[in-house]
Amino acid sequence: MYLVKYIKEVRVRYAGFGKDEDEWVNVKGGVRQASTPLEPSECHKVKDGDIVLCFKESDDYALYCDACVLKITRQEHDPVECNCIFTVQYEYDNSEADVYGKDICCRPSEEKSVALALPMQSIESLWG
Numbered sequence: 001m002y003l004v005k006y007i008k009e010v011r012v013r014y015a016g017f018g019k020d021e022d023e024w025v026n027v028k029g030g031v032r033q034a035s036t037p038l039e040p041s042e043c044h045k046v047k048d049g050d051i052v053l054c055f056k057e058s059d060d061y062a063l064y065c066d067a068c069v070l071k072i073t074r075q076e077h078d079p080v081e082c083n084c085i086f087t088v089q090y091e092y093d094n095s096e097a098d099v100y101g102k103d104i105c106c107r108p109s110e111e112k113s114v115a116l117a118l119p120m121q122s123i124e125s126l127w128g
């Protein structure tokens with residue numbers, strides 16, 4: 001995203017809001033490279049511990065939130081729709097939820113290092 005060097009602010013429209021609520025945000029503090037929707041054929045690339053964006057919808061809002069993948073229940077599926085169930089923990093309130101692949105966006109690969117920095121758990125400790 002080379003443009004970041006030259007552009008100070010971008011105009012943002014939030015999902016679920018009209019253009020009257022567009023906001024100018026500072027590129028450096030408020031924007032990062034677009035996360036891409038998880039391709040159903042590429043869901044196997046998501047691993048435990050990855051940081052992803054999850055679509056979260058309630059009566060009041062619909063937005064993408066940072067979340068850490070805790071567990072993935074893989075399902076057989078066609079390349080059109082991912083039926084795998086991703087158990088995630090939202091970063092902002094630590095709540096957990098099960099979401100489908102279609103509700104997940106992956107960050108560009110260079111940010112994956114965040115996930116790699118998490119301490120690895122040995123298999124034994126997972127079984128308690």
Ligand SMILES: [Zn+2]
Pocket residue numbers: 040043044075077081082083084101
């Ligand atoms: Zn899948």
